[in-house]
Amino acid sequence: MNRLLVIASSPHIHAGLSTQKIMGWVLAALAPAGLAGVYFLGTRSLAVIAACVAACVLTEAAWQKCAKLPVTVSDLSAAVTGVLLAYNLPPTIPLWMAVCGSVFAMVIAKHFFGGLGHNIVNPALAGRAMMLICWPVAMTTWTLHGVTGPTPLAVLKDGASGALGTLPSVMDAFLGNMGGCIGETSAAALLLGGGLLIAKGIISWRIPLVYIATVAGMSLLFGRAAGPLFEILTGGLMLGAFFMATDYATSPMTGKGQTVFAFGCGAITSLIRVFGGYPEGVSYSILIMNLAVPLIDRVTVPRILGEAKKSGSK
Amino acid sequence: MKLPTFIGGIHPPEGKELTSHKEIEIFTPQGNLVFPMSQHLGVPCTPTVKKGDRVLIGQKIGDSDAFVSSPILSSVSGIVKEVGPRMTISGSVETCVVIENDGLYEHETRLLPHPDYESLDAKEILSVIREAGIVGMGGACFPTHVKLAPPPDKKIRWLIANGAECEPYLNCDNRLMLEHTEPVIEGLRICMRLFPEAEGIIAVENNKPDSIAKIEEKLSDGRGGKIKVMPHKVKYPQGAEKMLIYSVTGQEIPPGALPADVSCIILNVRTLYAIWLAVTQGIPVLDRVISVTGDVILNPKNLAAPLGTSVRELIDAAGGFTEEPAKVLAGGPMMGISMRSLDVPIVKGTSGILALSSRSGISPRETNCLRCGRCIEACPMGLQPAALDTPVRRRDYDSFEAHGGVNCIECGSCTYACPANRRLTQICRDGKAGVNAARRKKQQAEKGAQK
Numbered sequence: 001m002n003r004l005l006v007i008a009s010s011p012h013i014h015a016g017l018s019t020q021k022i023m024g025w026v027l028a029a030l031a032p033a034g035l036a037g038v039y040f041l042g043t044r045s046l047a048v049i050a051a052c053v054a055a056c057v058l059t060e061a062a063w064q065k066c067a068k069l070p071v072t073v074s075d076l077s078a079a080v081t082g083v084l085l086a087y088n089l090p091p092t093i094p095l096w097m098a099v100c101g102s103v104f105a106m107v108i109a110k111h112f113f114g115g116l117g118h119n120i121v122n123p124a125l126a127g128r129a130m131m132l133i134c135w136p137v138a139m140t141t142w143t144l145h146g147v148t149g150p151t152p153l154a155v156l157k158d159g160a161s162g163a164l165g166t167l168p169s170v171m172d173a174f175l176g177n178m179g180g181c182i183g184e185t186s187a188a189a190l191l192l193g194g195g196l197l198i199a200k201g202i203i204s205w206r207i208p209l210v211y212i213a214t215v216a217g218m219s220l221l222f223g224r225a226a227g228p229l230f231e232i233l234t235g236g237l238m239l240g241a242f243f244m245a246t247d248y249a250t251s252p253m254t255g256k257g258q259t260v261f262a263f264g265c266g267a268i269t270s271l272i273r274v275f276g277g278y279p280e281g282v283s284y285s286i287l288i289m290n291l292a293v294p295l296i297d298r299v300t301v302p303r304i305l306g307e308a309k310k311s312g313s314k
Numbered sequence: 315m316k317l318p319t320f321i322g323g324i325h326p327p328e329g330k331e332l333t334s335h336k337e338i339e340i341f342t343p344q345g346n347l348v349f350p351m352s353q354h355l356g357v358p359c360t361p362t363v364k365k366g367d368r369v370l371i372g373q374k375i376g377d378s379d380a381f382v383s384s385p386i387l388s389s390v391s392g393i394v395k396e397v398g399p400r401m402t403i404s405g406s407v408e409t410c411v412v413i414e415n416d417g418l419y420e421h422e423t424r425l426l427p428h429p430d431y432e433s434l435d436a437k438e439i440l441s442v443i444r445e446a447g448i449v450g451m452g453g454a455c456f457p458t459h460v461k462l463a464p465p466p467d468k469k470i471r472w473l474i475a476n477g478a479e480c481e482p483y484l485n486c487d488n489r490l491m492l493e494h495t496e497p498v499i500e501g502l503r504i505c506m507r508l509f510p511e512a513e514g515i516i517a518v519e520n521n522k523p524d525s526i527a528k529i530e531e532k533l534s535d536g537r538g539g540k541i542k543v544m545p546h547k548v549k550y551p552q553g554a555e556k557m558l559i560y561s562v563t564g565q566e567i568p569p570g571a572l573p574a575d576v577s578c579i580i581l582n583v584r585t586l587y588a589i590w591l592a593v594t595q596g597i598p599v600l601d602r603v604i605s606v607t608g609d610v611i612l613n614p615k616n617l618a619a620p621l622g623t624s625v626r627e628l629i630d631a632a633g634g635f636t637e638e639p640a641k642v643l644a645g646g647p648m649m650g651i652s653m654r655s656l657d658v659p660i661v662k663g664t665s666g667i668l669a670l671s672s673r674s675g676i677s678p679r680e681t682n683c684l685r686c687g688r689c690i691e692a693c694p695m696g697l698q699p700a701a702l703d704t705p706v707r708r709r710d711y712d713s714f715e716a717h718g719g720v721n722c723i724e725c726g727s728c729t730y731a732c733p734a735n736r737r738l739t740q741i742c743r744d745g746k747a748g749v750n751a752a753r754r755k756k757q758q759a760e761k762g763a764q765k
Contacts, residue, residue, distance in 0.1 A: 006641045006675070007405070007654060009740035011726030013326055013482065013647040013674050017688075017733040019681055075681065117682040117734075253687035253700065304696045304718045305321075305556060306566040 019116070023076035025202050029193035030083050030243065036176045036186030041091040041144070045182040049086040051095045055102035056082035063111050077116050081105055084124035087183020087239055088283065089131070090142055097135055101127040117249045121290040125244060125283050132283075142179035151179050152234045154279040156226055167226060173233040184236040194242030203246040206255055207262040211241040214266025222274045237269065240282035250290040257293075257300035264289045317520055319547035320557040322694035324727045326550055326648065328521065329483040332607045332614040338489050340618050341631055343415070346395060347622030348659035349375055349386050350402045351409045354449040355456045356382035361411050367394045370422035372598050375411045384457040385447045388413055389600040389620035391420040403625065403644045403658045404651050410659075413622070427596035436508045439593060446592030447599045447662070452476060452487075452553070452582030453645060455663040458589070461581070462508055464574035470509040471577040474562055475502050475516040475586055477525065478546060478553030481646025484666045486603040487583050489616045491518070491525040494587055495532045501586030502541060504593050509579070514541035515562055516583070521548045550648060551725040555580055557694050569721050584665075599662060606632040608669035610639045619660060626656040628667055640672035647674070648726040681734045689728035689738055695721050699728035699738040706741045711748035719745045 037045045060078040064071045073079075085105055089098060105127030113119045132139045142151050152167050168178040176186025184190070197203045215237055216228035224231055232238070245251060245265050252261050265285045272281025352358035359376030363369055369388045376386035392415045400410040425446060428434055434442075444459040464470065475498065479487040491498055502514045518526050529543040546552050546561055556567050558580060565576040573580050581589075584602065591597040600620060607614035612633030619628055625642070629635070643650035644664055660667075689699035697718055705713035714720075722742035729739040 005639070005653060005655075006672075007652045008641070008675075009737065009743060010643075010650055010652075010724070011648045011730050011739060012641055012643060012650065012652065012670060013730065014677070014735070015324070015326070015731055015733075017731075018677070018735070019684060019733055022684070022686070022733055072681070115682060117684045248684045248686040251685075253685055253690055253698065302690060302696045302698065304569065304721050305560070305694070306568040306571070306721075307696075307718075308568075 019075040019077065022202055023080050025197060025200050026080050026243070027076060027083065029196045029202075030080075030087070030183070032189035032192045033087065033183045033186055033239065034083070036189040037087070037091070037182035040176050040178075040185050041182060045086075045091040047095060048089055048091060048093055048098050048182060049083060051098045052086035052089075052102050053079050053082035055099040056085070056106050059103050059106040060111070063107055067111070069115070072116065075116065078106060081110070081123045084122075084183070084243060085127045088124060088128045088181050088236065090139065090180075091182050092141055092143055093138055097131060097138060100134075101131040104130045119249050120293070121287050122244055122247050122250045125287050125290075128283055129287060144177075144179040149179055151279065152230075153273065156224070157273070157279040167230070170230055170233065173230060178234070180234075181236060181239075184239040187233045187238045190238035190242055194238070197242065197246075203242070204255070204258065206258045207246045207251060207265075208241040210259050210262035211245055211266045211269075212237060214263050215270050218267060218270035222270065224274065231273075235273075235280045236282035240265070240269075240286055244282075245286050245289070250293060252293055252296045252300060254297070254300050254302055256302075257296045260296050260300065261289050261293065264292065317545055317547040318561040319549055319552065320560045320694055322692055322696070322727070323549040323551060323557070324692050324730055325548075326482050326730060328548075329607070329647075330485055330488070330521065332483065332611075333485040333605050333616050334488060336485070336489070336614065336616050338493055338603055338616045338618050341620075341623065341628065343620060343623040343627050345415075345624055345627060347388075347390055347392075347413045347415060347620065348400055348624070349388065349411045349413070349622045350400070350659065350661060351376045351386060351411070353386060353455060353621075353661040353663065354384040355454065356380060356384070356460075358408070359383060359386050361397045361409065363394050363397070363411060365394055365397055368392070369394060369413060370420045371600065372422040372424060375413075382457055382460050384444065384449045384459075386411070387447045387598050387600065389622050390415045391418050392416040401655060401658055403653060403661055403664060405654045423596070425592060425596040425598060427594060429594050431504055431507070431593050434507075434593070439504060439508060442592050443589060445598070446588065448585060448588045448592060449599075449662050450582055451584040451588060451599075451602060451662055451665075453649070453663045453665055458581065458585055461579060462505060464572075464579070468574040469577055470512045470574065470579055472559075472563055472579070473502060473505055473509060473512045473514045474558060474578060474580040475514065475583050476553055476558055476580055477516055477518040477522075477583040478558055479522070480519055480548075480550045480553040481648055481650075481665070482550070483607050483668055484605045484646050485607075485616055486605045486665050488522045488525055490587055490603055491522070491583055492528055495525075495528045497590040498583050498586050499529065499532055499541065500594065501588070501590035503539065504589055505579075505581065505586065506540070512540070512579075514539070516541065516543040517546055517558055517562055518543060519548045519552055520545045550727065551694060551723070554694065554723055554725055556723065569718075602660070602662065602664065604628065604660060604664055605666040605668075607666065608639070608643075609674060610635050610637050610669045610671045612636050621662060622659045624656070625653065625658055625660060625667055628660070629656060629669065635669060637671060639669040640675055641670050643668040643670065648730070649724065677735045680736050683734055683736060686733060688731040688733065692727040692731040694725060694727065695723060697722060699742065702745060703736060703738060703741050706745040706748065709748065711745060711752050714745040715749050720749055722746060
């Protein structure tokens with residue numbers, strides 16, 4: 001033996017999973033929804049996605065260079081943020097606005113808080129929220145096949161009962177043939193991608209299932225006109241439930257906590273849709289619940305094996 | 315059928331196929347044999363021989379008056395060449411006795427065979443176990459005569475033979491159960507004489523169907539008594555004391571408590587074999603089965619080697635390396651210790667010698683915690699390793715303790731599962747050491763104040 005032996009603390013084998021692999025799977029799972037967006041909403045969607053991804057990756061690299069940190073864009077997390085932000089934008093958004101949103105997401109929402117894993121709100125959603133405040137008109141102009149019109153949820157909110165006739169059919173809503181943001185249009189494509197992430201063990205079924213079931217249940221409770229199935233197929237719910245609320249950094253770490261978190265997301269989404277000023281509440285509900293995560297983590301600490309079961313009296 | 319198991323855990327690649335069908339071979343070392351004076355948990359032994367003495371097989375070369383200790387015996391006959399500090403398999407330097415083999419293999423007849431062990435009382439059995447130098451041979455090396463003498467107020471209801479062997483690559487217990495089935499069962503019967511109310515359970519992971527079938531066959535010979543074999547789900551760390559007790563009995567051991575507090579005593583199958591050898595044959599712990607394996611070992615083997623044999627000799631016996639190993643481990647890949655040198659002797663607790671290439675290792679670079687929760691899912695103790703990481707890096711041991719960090723059993727599951735390659739197990743080791751150091755300091759301060 002010529003070489004010295006490596007000395008290290010056990011264990012000496014590893015599952016082989018890495019941040020890059022996880023983010024790679026997320027990108028793969030996001031692809032069908034992007035293709036559906038390009039198909040239904042036009043090729044300009046592609047330009048928005050490319051602008052956001054490029055802006056996020058370059059911003060992260062530039063920030064890390066300036067801050068003299070190791071550049072970690074190869075972990076693909078910045079690319080995921082870029083795709084998610086683009087998916088939350090209308091295809092007609094001016095590209096310079098998309099770039100501003102990306103820079104805000106990477107610098108303010110992610111790196112000011114310490115970078116990957118340390119951000120307290122979902123960077124893509126924070127970027128979108130900033131853009132909605134700054135450019136409300138550009139952010140809520142929806143076109144389908146060249147015609148500008150309201151989204152189904154807006155119809156549902158503002159329309160008189162007669163306006164229900166202008167809603168897309170449930171099949172159109174499922175496949176994605178309706179106005180909306182780039183990535184949220186096709187529930188079918190999002191379910192495909194979400195299913196892939198669950199099958200690969202990247203996310204658990206808990207958050208998407210509880211989130212979607214809560215929205216469906218509450219739409220029944222509030223007696224929404226179009227029914228629960230329509231309610232869960234429209235808006236950003238599928239995208240939010242499978243890809244945004246499941247963001248590791250901004251969701252609870254335990255199964256119990258994730259259930260509480262997802263229920264909260266669902267409840268706030270429904271409340272905003274029914275009683276709020278906006279037709280859609282997925283982004284804000286997730287952002288609000290993101291802020292509750294430290295608290296949820298505190299009250300859902302797993303029980304250590306052998307410790308007495310928690311009871312009211314001590 | 316749903317197999318009994320515990321909560322948490324991981325499924326690492328088993329690597330057992332390298333040696334699972336290799337019969338145990340008796341290995342005869344050529345070189346000197348080296349015996350560290352501490353091969354057990356508890357008080358180290360003091361050498362009872364000096365340079366130039368002639369010793370026989372089975373002769374005590376180290377002993378201690380302490381209760382929690384276990385004598386060291388020579389595994390060959392020969393001349394004591396040296397008594398002094400040497401590096402051991404764990405990398406620490408300890409007092410060792412070096413014996414030059416004279417090739418005569420003369421036995422000392424200190425222990426008497428008792429094939430009719432029914433005539434022995436509990437005290438006599440425990441005395442034989444101590445004198446034979448028996449310790450927990452699963453790796454923890456707790457003196458067995460202490461473990462088998464719980465406080466009288468503890469009623470023992472389960473005697474668990476641990477044949478789970480959940481560590482990847484290792485097959486020493488599997489082969490022992492397969493090739494020496496009767497002695498293992500008899501060893502359990504001997505222990506059950508000490509606890510007449512107890513039920514005997516041989517716990518085996520379900521990836522050893524041959525061993526399970528063989529034990530079942532032997533148990534069906536009519537004299538089974540209250541012994542049964544219980545197959546368990548294949549999941550790491552099924553063989554960890556707390557996990558196995560939970561799997562078998564559904565009971566959790568409270569923090570700081572011992573198996574006897576939940577009416578259990580758990581012994582490795584190799585320990586039971588040693589008990590059978592000592593009680594019925596009068597043969598103390600002289601050798602043990604070791605799986606010499608890994609992806610860079612030419613011809614992986616299960617070797618029965620005398621204690622004190624050099625690791626280098628065992629690796630040569632298995633054909634040597636096919637390429638330069640990155641690491642050579644004493645034990646399995648999950649909890650084994652990486653060795654600094656191959657010129658160290660095997661001890662009572664050495665279950666395997668594992669040579670791994672860099673391909674099977676862990677990436678050297680840690681990245682940011684993603685908060686993915688995989689460590690929490692993997693932890694069989696219900697800890698949150700990710701939450702223990704920051705306090706230890708800040709040297710905030712109080713916070714580490716408040717998060718229950720001292721309950722860590724160092725099984726390695728969290729580090730294995732972490733996609734950010736964070737050294738969570740090492741962090742917990744660090745944290746536990748920090749807590750212990752703080753406790754000692756506090757005790758000393760209190761002592762000082764009393765004076």
